[in-house]
Amino acid sequence: MENKKGLVFSGARPTGRQHLGNLLGAIQNYVGLQQDYDCIYSIVDIHALTTVETTVDLKQNCLEMALDWLAAGINPDQSIMFVQSHVPQVMELHTILSMMVSLGKLTDLPTFKEKVRMHPNNVNYGLVGYPVLMSADILLYKANAVPVGIDQAPHLEFTREVVRTFNYRVGKQVLVEPQMKVTQFTKVMGLDGVNKMSKSLDNEIEIAADAETTRKRVMTMVTDTQRIRRTDPGNPDVCNVFSFHKMFSSQAEVDTIEQECRSAGIGCVDCKKKLAVNLNNSLEPLRSRRHEFESKPDQVWEILYDGADRARKIADQTMLEVREAVGLALYRQ
Numbered sequence: 001m002e003n004k005k006g007l008v009f010s011g012a013r014p015t016g017r018q019h020l021g022n023l024l025g026a027i028q029n030y031v032g033l034q035q036d037y038d039c040i041y042s043i044v045d046i047h048a049l050t051t052v053e054t055t056v057d058l059k060q061n062c063l064e065m066a067l068d069w070l071a072a073g074i075n076p077d078q079s080i081m082f083v084q085s086h087v088p089q090v091m092e093l094h095t096i097l098s099m100m101v102s103l104g105k106l107t108d109l110p111t112f113k114e115k116v117r118m119h120p121n122n123v124n125y126g127l128v129g130y131p132v133l134m135s136a137d138i139l140l141y142k143a144n145a146v147p148v149g150i151d152q153a154p155h156l157e158f159t160r161e162v163v164r165t166f167n168y169r170v171g172k173q174v175l176v177e178p179q180m181k182v183t184q185f186t187k188v189m190g191l192d193g194v195n196k197m198s199k200s201l202d203n204e205i206e207i208a209a210d211a212e213t214t215r216k217r218v219m220t221m222v223t224d225t226q227r228i229r230r231t232d233p234g235n236p237d238v239c240n241v242f243s244f245h246k247m248f249s250s251q252a253e254v255d256t257i258e259q260e261c262r263s264a265g266i267g268c269v270d271c272k273k274k275l276a277v278n279l280n281n282s283l284e285p286l287r288s289r290r291h292e293f294e295s296k297p298d299q300v301w302e303i304l305y306d307g308a309d310r311a312r313k314i315a316d317q318t319m320l321e322v323r324e325a326v327g328l329a330l331y332r333q
Contacts, residue, residue, distance in 0.1 A: 004036055004037050004038050005036045005037050005145075006037055006038070006143075006144045006145045007037065007038045007039075007040065007141065007142065007143045007144055007145065008033050008037040008038070008039045008040065008143060008145045008146065008147060008181065009039075009040045009041075009042070009137065009138050009141050009143035009146060009178075010026075010030060010039075010040075010041055010042075010146065010147055011041065011042035011043070011044040011047070011084065011134075011137050012026065012041075012042075012043065012044065012065065013043075013044055013045075013047050013048045014043050014044070014045050014048055014058065014061040014062040014064075014065045014083075015061060015065070015199060016057065016060070016061040016064045016065065016199070017064045017065075017068065017206045017207075017208050018064075018065060018068040018069075018206070018207055018208075019197055019199065019204035019205055019206050019207060020188055020197060020204070020205050020207060021188035021190075021196060021197030021198070021204065022068070022207075023068075023072060023207050024186040024188050024247065025186050025187065025188060027068065027069060027072045027074075028072065029147055029183055030069070030072075030074055030079075030147075031072055031073040031074055033147065034073075034074070034075060034078045034079055037145065038079075039078070039079040039080070040079065040080045040081075040082075040141050040143065040311060041069065041074060041079055041080070041081045041082075042081075042082060042083070042084045042137060042311075043062050043065050043066060043081075043082070043083045043084060043304075044084040044137065045058060045062055045083055045084050045085050046084050046085050046090070046091070046133065047084070047130065047133060047134075048061075049126060050115070050124065050126040050127045050130055051115065051118070051119050051122065051127065053122075062083050062304075063297060063300060063301070064208075066081070066300050066303070066304055067208070067290050067293050067294055067300060068207060068208060068290065069081065070289070070290075070293050070300065070303070071207075071208075071286045071287070071289040071290035071293060072207075072286055076303045076306065076307060080307045080310045080311050081303065081304065081307045082304050082305075082307030082308040082310075082311050083304050083308065084137070086304070086305070086308035086311075087140070087308055087311045087312050087315050089140060089312070089315035089316065089318070089319045090133070090136050090137060090140050090315070091133075091136075092319060093136040093139065093140050093318070093319060093322060094129070094132055094133045094135075094136040096322060096326060097132050097135060097136055097139075097162055097166065098129055098132045100162065100165050100166055100169060101132055101162060101165075103128070105158070106128050106129065106131060106132070107128065109131050109154065109155065109158060110151075110154055110155070111130060111131050111134075111155055112127070112128060112130065112131065115127055115130065131155060131158055131159075132162070134155060134159065135158065135159040135162045138159055138178050139159065139162070139163065139175045139176070139178075139318075140314070140315050140318050140319075141311065141314050141315065141318070142175070142176040142314070142318060143176070143178050144176055144178055144179055145178060145179050145180075145181045146159075146178045146179075146180065146181060147181045147183040148180055148181070148182065148183065149182075149183060150182065153180060153182075156178065156180050157180075159178060160177050160178065162175075163175045163176065163177040163178075164177065170325040170326060172325065174321050174322060174325045175322075186247075189240050189243065190203025190204060191203040191204070191205070191217060191220055191221045191222065191240075192222055193221070193222035193223075193239075193240035194222075205217045205218070205279075207283055207286060207287070208287060208290050210287075211280045211284075214276060214279060214280055214283070215273075215276040215280070218241075218244075218272050218275055218276040218279065219269075219272050219273075219276070221240055221241050221244075221272060221275075222240055223239045223240065223241050223268040223271070223272075224236075224238055224239045224261075224268075225238075226238075227268065230264070230267045230268075231264050232264060233261070233262055233263060233264045234261040234262065234264070234268070235261075235262070236257070236258045236261045236262065239261070241268070241271055241272055241275055242254075242257065242258065242261065242271075244275055244279070245257055245271075245274075245275055245278070248275065248278045248279045248282045249274070249275065249278045250278075253274070253278070257271060257274070
């Protein structure tokens with residue numbers, strides 16, 4: 001890996017095909033960071049086990065996510081991209097770190113409380129220890145920068161506390177305390193205009209969807225609910241469709257649509273049709289690249305395997321230092 005500003009780690013649970021919220025909220029940031037940082041991006045399939053009811057689609061979901069990441073511009077020649085479980089050292093580090101974290105600290109974290117609300121009937125041991133595994137993901141590779149939004153700051157601070165506790169207990173600096181790289185993640189609302197875009201709410205547009213499917217999804221979008229008739233003036237400030245125009249239409253067209261909406265010069269149906277065209281045009285290059293990768297799944301898996309091999313080299317060295325620091329008897333070299 002080239003010598004750049006630092007080493008970034010980030011991971012995402014394999015939810016299958018990614019949607020516009022994933023693209024604008026995280027993936028584009030991943031792509032941009034490659035220019036200035038050495039980057040490690042993990043498809044965290046072990047994390048997924050804490051909440052999924054069935055694992056029948058887990059492997060395919062990993063592949064679908066990898067396809068979208070590659071199509072969006074994550075470059076395996078620049079970055080390490082791999083599946084979390086392919087580097088099992090993370091589970092060993094998770095176990096060791098868990099001995100140094102109190103149960104009360106874990107149950108007080110926002111992550112745990114949020115997961116309990118989402119999965120009240122599946123509060124398992126892995127879910128409680130979820131933040132420790134998140135920490136292990138970062139610390140295993142000695143990442144010194146983690147891109148997070150403000151709402152995720154408590155989770156990274158937890159990781160920093162784990163580092164301080166570990167290093168204090170072993171009496172030397174072994175693990176690296178990662179710094180927060182505050183990132184402005186674009187918040188993308190779903191088709192309902194009320195909730196964030198989410199597969200679980202069926203309010204998403206998949207970035208890999210074909211043009212006709214995308215058009216149909218756009219035509220279901222909620223607009224200004226106070227605009228009852230075609231002749232009524234609209235308020236683009238409260239219209240979800242207009243917010244998408246600002247992301248996918250030219251500035252000139254955005255200005256025109258805003259003016260015509262306020263004067264009832266354009267109706268919601270025509271406004272959605274324009275958005276569908278512009279959205280499909282914007283996504284076409286990504287979809288074309290994805291289709292090319294999709295036709296060669298073995299090649300995609302090889303990219304992930306190669307990433308895991310590169311990640312394991314870093315992980316092996318870290319775990320050698322960790323085992324020695326905590327006093328474990330080392331296996332013969």
